[in-house]
Amino acid sequence: xxxxxxxxxxxxxxxxxxKALDDINLKVKRGEIHALCGENGAGKSTLMNILxxxxxxxxYSGEIVYNGEVCRFRNIKDSESKGIVIIHQELALSPxxxxxxxxxxxxxxxxxGVINWTKTMQKAREMLTIVGLENENxxxxxxxxxxxxxxxxxxxxxxxxxxxxxxxxxPTSALNDExxxxxxxxxLQLKKKGITCILISHKLNEISYVADTxxxxxxxxxxxxxxxxxxxxxxxxxxxxxxxxxxxxxxxxRDCKIGDVIFEVKNWNVYHPEDEHKRVIKDVSFYVRAxxxxxxxxxxxxxxxxxxxxxxxxxxxxKISGQIFKNGKELHLKTVSDAxxxxxxxxxxxxxxxxxxxxxxxxxxxxxxxxxxxxxxRGVINQYEEILSANEYKKKIGIKAKTVEQQVGALSGGNQQxxxxxxxxxxxxxxxxxxxPTRGIDVGAKYEVHCIINDLAKAGKGxxxxxxxxxxxxxxxxxxxxxxxxxxxxxxxxxxxSQEKIMKYIIxxxxxxxxxxx
Amino acid sequence: xxxxxxxxxxxxxxMILAMIAIFIVFNILSGGKNATPMNINNLVMQNxxxxxxxxxxxxxxxxxxxxxxxxxxxxxxxxxxxxxxLDYNIPVPVAFLIVIVVGLLCGMFAGFFIAFxxxxxxxxxxxxxxxxxxxxxVALKAQTKGPLPNSYTMxxxxxxxxxxxxxxxxxxxxxxxxxxxxxxVFIILSEFKSYRTKRKYGFDVNPLWQIAIKDAVIxxxxxxxxxxxxxxxxxxxxxxxMAIIVGIYHFITTKTVAGRHIYALGGNAKAAxxxxxxxxKVFFWVYTNMGLLSAIAGIVxxxxxxSATPKAGDGFxxxxxxxxxxxxxxTSGGIGTIIGAVVGxxxxxxxxxxxxxxxxxxxxxxxVKGLVLLGAVTVDLVSKRKK
Numbered sequence: 061x062x063x064x065x066x067x068x069x070x071x072x073x074x075x076x077x078x079k080a081l082d083d084i085n086l087k088v089k090r091g092e093i094h095a096l097c098g099e100n101g102a103g104k105s106t107l108m109n110i111l112x113x114x115x116x117x118x119x120y121s122g123e124i125v126y127n128g129e130v131c132r133f134r135n136i137k138d139s140e141s142k143g144i145v146i147i148h149q150e151l152a153l154s155p156x157x158x159x160x161x162x163x164x165x166x167x168x169x170x171x172x173g174v175i176n177w178t179k180t181m182q183k184a185r186e187m188l189t190i191v192g193l194e195n196e197n198x199x200x201x202x203x204x205x206x207x208x209x210x211x212x213x214x215x216x217x218x219x220x221x222x223x224x225x226x227x228x229x230x231p232t233s234a235l236n237d238e239x240x241x242x243x244x245x246x247x248l249q250l251k252k253k254g255i256t257c258i259l260i261s262h263k264l265n266e267i268s269y270v271a272d273t274x275x276x277x278x279x280x281x282x283x284x285x286x287x288x289x290x291x292x293x294x295x296x297x298x299x300x301x302x303x304x305x306x307x308x309x310x311x312x313x314r315d316c317k318i319g320d321v322i323f324e325v326k327n328w329n330v331y332h333p334e335d336e337h338k339r340v341i342k343d344v345s346f347y348v349r350a351x352x353x354x355x356x357x358x359x360x361x362x363x364x365x366x367x368x369x370x371x372x373x374x375x376x377x378x379k380i381s382g383q384i385f386k387n388g389k390e391l392h393l394k395t396v397s398d399a400x401x402x403x404x405x406x407x408x409x410x411x412x413x414x415x416x417x418x419x420x421x422x423x424x425x426x427x428x429x430x431x432x433x434x435x436x437x438r439g440v441i442n443q444y445e446e447i448l449s450a451n452e453y454k455k456k457i458g459i460k461a462k463t464v465e466q467q468v469g470a471l472s473g474g475n476q477q478x479x480x481x482x483x484x485x486x487x488x489x490x491x492x493x494x495x496x497p498t499r500g501i502d503v504g505a506k507y508e509v510h511c512i513i514n515d516l517a518k519a520g521k522g523x524x525x526x527x528x529x530x531x532x533x534x535x536x537x538x539x540x541x542x543x544x545x546x547x548x549x550x551x552x553x554x555x556x557x558s559q560e561k562i563m564k565y566i567i568x569x570x571x572x573x574x575x576x577x578x
Numbered sequence: 579x580x581x582x583x584x585x586x587x588x589x590x591x592x593m594i595l596a597m598i599a600i601f602i603v604f605n606i607l608s609g610g611k612n613a614t615p616m617n618i619n620n621l622v623m624q625n626x627x628x629x630x631x632x633x634x635x636x637x638x639x640x641x642x643x644x645x646x647x648x649x650x651x652x653x654x655x656x657x658x659x660x661x662x663x664l665d666y667n668i669p670v671p672v673a674f675l676i677v678i679v680v681g682l683l684c685g686m687f688a689g690f691f692i693a694f695x696x697x698x699x700x701x702x703x704x705x706x707x708x709x710x711x712x713x714x715x716v717a718l719k720a721q722t723k724g725p726l727p728n729s730y731t732m733x734x735x736x737x738x739x740x741x742x743x744x745x746x747x748x749x750x751x752x753x754x755x756x757x758x759x760x761x762x763v764f765i766i767l768s769e770f771k772s773y774r775t776k777r778k779y780g781f782d783v784n785p786l787w788q789i790a791i792k793d794a795v796i797x798x799x800x801x802x803x804x805x806x807x808x809x810x811x812x813x814x815x816x817x818x819x820m821a822i823i824v825g826i827y828h829f830i831t832t833k834t835v836a837g838r839h840i841y842a843l844g845g846n847a848k849a850a851x852x853x854x855x856x857x858x859k860v861f862f863w864v865y866t867n868m869g870l871l872s873a874i875a876g877i878v879x880x881x882x883x884x885s886a887t888p889k890a891g892d893g894f895x896x897x898x899x900x901x902x903x904x905x906x907x908x909t910s911g912g913i914g915t916i917i918g919a920v921v922g923x924x925x926x927x928x929x930x931x932x933x934x935x936x937x938x939x940x941x942x943x944x945x946v947k948g949l950v951l952l953g954a955v956t957v958d959l960v961s962k963r964k965k
Contacts, residue, residue, distance in 0.1 A: 397854035414852050417845035419912050428842055429853040436835045444779045
């Protein structure tokens with residue numbers, strides 16, 4: 061029994077009458093990496109919040125046995141004092157404080173309130189070595205680091221608290237493939253040091269890579285626990301457990317005729333909005349045909365979002381030059397509303413900050429971009445039409461909500477994404493720019509979003525599809541442009557597409573640039 | 579589901595119920611003094627300008643900001659108007675028009691810095707507050723300017739024509755009663771129309787008894803007010819002005835694209851921008867509009883006092899801001915209604931008036947107002963958090 065570090069038995073938690081967790085059991089062995097899988101809203105985060113004391117003892121039923129003793133955590137401090145540390149999906153760093161300060165935030169090395177800076181620096185340096193950041197300047201504000209490094213700082217922060225059980229909630233959701241790999245390798249190193257880890261992730265390839273044991277949760281219930289070496293832990297097997305059915309084809313097939321070129325960009329150049337000498341997009345030219353899904357692949361920071369937003373009525377950048385043609389006619393888009401009028405839509409990668417008004421309801425969010433042209437007459441809104449069309453889209457693309465009056469902030473990630481899609485579908489665009497349309501949503505919702513994209517393509521729309529997940533790009537696109545450091549460095553057709561080919565393009569381009577730089 | 583809907587309605591009308599409750603409490607404390615026709619008339623006269631300012635301020639709070647310059651613009655526009663009429667013999671209607679343009683310009687000035695140069699509204703309006711007050715002192719040479727002619731004071735202290743059907747000792751104004759009757763028919767008809775349209779489109783409708791109770795309360799308040807006014811001196815011109823302004827802004831915020839854009843900006847400015855909304859334009863017009871309404875309030879206030887004083891409008895911005903927050907506006911923006919702000923203003927007015935009637939000093943009144951503001955917002959936020 062001593063090899064079990066944590067047991068959570070018969071945990072049930074209700075939110076105003078709705079069971080979020082229903083008699084869940086979880087057993088974690090000492091020193092293992094235990095992955096927690098499940099669709100969004102399955103209850104993974106709720107379970108971890110109970111474990112870490114975010115939801116205090118008494119607000120749930122069931123028991124937590126940690127290191128052989130029954131624990132009743134009243135808050136996070138309680139669980140941390142036992143060595144349980146959770147790293148949430150959203151980073152909890154203070155951007156203007158230095159690396160060293162952030163590492164010891166709330167846990168300062170101090171005597172009667174006075175910080176011992178020498179010791180702080182020394183210890184911070186020591187611990188940064190563990191995650192391979194020994195060369196970072198400790199006095200640099202954390203906000204100036206990339207997301208990948210910030211995520212590593214979060215881990216260092218946890219290590220500073222003498223952690224025995226580390227919980228990571230989707231640590232790689234904002235990282236690119238390379239950064240993710242680095243982070244996962246660090247988790248494997250920590251395992252060698254005897255730290256137990258619970259990992260929540262949607263990325264199944266990561267789970268197969270690091271996990272020793274996988275517990276699958278669906279609808280607030282434990283479905284099964286799979287062990288590496290004993291059970292089949294292939295991605296398909298995990299998906300079957302998560303959705304309760306076999307998804308035979310992870311990317312829905314699309315059968316549609318590709319028409320003529322409807323959208324073309326020539327020699328597009330964009331400069332950084334705050335630095336007029338920094339060229340972010342360099343001489344980009346590309347085209348999209350009707351009914352075609354054109355992918356843009358590239359590493360994080362390759363300039364894909366910048367390109368998309370600058371095309372969308374110059375929502376990004378300055379000193380923009382180049383030409384945009386739609387159906388052979390040149391467009392001069394100066395504002396977002398010009399772009400919308402010319403039937404171009406942009407679904408942002410950041411739905412919470414750029415896509416939705418979270419405090420408003422579904423119907424108002426859906427109508428927002430089309431208010432002037434579709435839902436009003438001489439400036440007066442037809443509120444009935446608004447509700448009707450919201451209901452129509454709710455049904456059409458399966459937004460799961462009681463009514464369209466529901467606040468968008470209360471919906472799950474997948475449903476929020478569908479609201480954003482609906483918002484742009486009502487503007488009846490010919491060209492849709494989809495920037496990471498499936499980021500952070502679960503397998504089932506992802507499949508549904510892919511189906512929506514296929515339907516749009518079938519309706520003859522031109523679709524620009526940006527994704528950081530290579531399998532998704534390969535599974536969904538008819539043609540792919542590879543973008544690196546603001547340049548298009550390659551173009552692959554569906555037949556030529558493979559992950560290796562894309563990476564080869566990027567690596568050789570980066571190598572060449574470095575070479576030229578020296 | 580059903581119970582949730584009733585809760586929502588309760589929240590929406592909770593402030594109106596609170597207003598009625600406060601009125602009744604002071605009615606008991608003052609031995610009925612606050613319900614006399616004369617006092618009801620005073621309530622309207624005393625609070626007209628706050629209601630007008632609160633409607634404009636609501637738009638500012640919807641963007642997640644406030645306008646601190648309001649009180650100073652009220653003073654400045656009042657002063658300029660009085661000077662034009664008394665020193666330069668400019669006809670009153672022309673002076674009113676000019677001063678409204680001045681108000682618009684003041685608003686545009688603030689709006690320009692806020693919308694096009696991205697200076698925080700708090701700073702810009704703090705500056706307009708200081709500048710406006712200073713300019714008022716300069717214009718009036720720190721003296722009170724008055725008395726203003728009748729044609730001017732009408733706006734703030736005058737009444738609409740009356741048709742007396744009572745006696746000269748106990749007058750009853752037929753016009754007030756007719757207006758109340760027309761308003762009642764209008765309210766019932768529009769409710770009926772919206773009910774029918776909703777049915778036609780196949781939407782859920784609130785149960786009829788709920789609609790009936792809601793309308794009964796509204797009609798009761800309306801008739802209570804109008805009968806009191808009818809038995810005093812009829813309808814004050816300020817009331818008409820208030821009703822028109824509140825009506826227009828209620829329509830703008832609930833039914834128009836422009837109004838929705840303000841809510842969208844306050845709810846999430848980035849998302850609004852990427853939905854094709856020109857957020858700079860929205861900001862600019864919201865603050866320009868505040869200048870316009872400040873000028874109207876400036877005219878009403880100077881008319882009511884029959885003079886312009888350098889200290890006029892001191893602290894009005896705070897009353898208007900408090901009205902919005904008492905009426906349920908969110909400090910972060912994107913939430914709030916015109917009706918809420920008006921009810922907030924009336925709650926403050928009823929409190930002020932009631933406390934004066936029972937002889938509490940203005941010092942204590944400030945403490946009570948502060949507590950009410952804190953209490954209303956605390957209840958609002960804590961109840962939201964529980965959900």
